[in-house]
Amino acid sequence: DAGVTQSPTHLIKTRGQHVTLRCSPISGHKSVSWYQQVLGQGPQFIFQYYEKEERGRGNFPDRFSARQFPNYSSELNVNALLLGDSALYLCASSSQGAMNTEAFFGQGTRLTVV
């Protein structure tokens, strides 16, 4: 069974550019969440999407946006990249929106902003 897949695995961008990260959830899972993990910290919640609707948003600027497609895959977009956006971006899928007791994570996309 395929787990959560993220692409690309690594990415280098220049300050001010835009980036799109992609996530395919586990088959049958309808919820996708995005997390940012900066070196030495735990993952920080960015967004949750369930049934193609945004269900939760963390404390991130409007430069961060996301969407979920009819096949439940998801994209995370970050505009006007800053050096501080360099991090590991993790996608997690789960079968439910609320009352979700377990999230399965992908391997992440390592974004470096130079």
Added chain:
Amino acid sequence: DQQVKQNSPSLSVQEGRISILNCDYTNSMFDYFLWYKKYPAEGPTFLISISSIKDKNEDGRFTVFLNKSAKHLSLHIVPSQPGDSAVYFCAAARFTGTASKLTFGTGTRLQVTL
């Protein structure tokens, strides 16, 4: 405001002994607590969870204890094995009407020595 704290950044334990990883939280509204293990270049892997209405959950070598009055939980691994060497994240979940969000601690790096 760090709502979930792991005050020990690292822990070294001899193979066969017990590993005890600790986690404190401040928000009494959390509904569920989870432990994730993370190897380098991989996403977090779910280990074990516990509902806020319970005080213990066991799964093989892993046991999680919850002390609600102290807002403290711990993960016990016994016996510890070299393959357990990884970073362990404590996470807390709060369920709203339509979403769930994980709040992570900063992680504890466990090293199991021979």
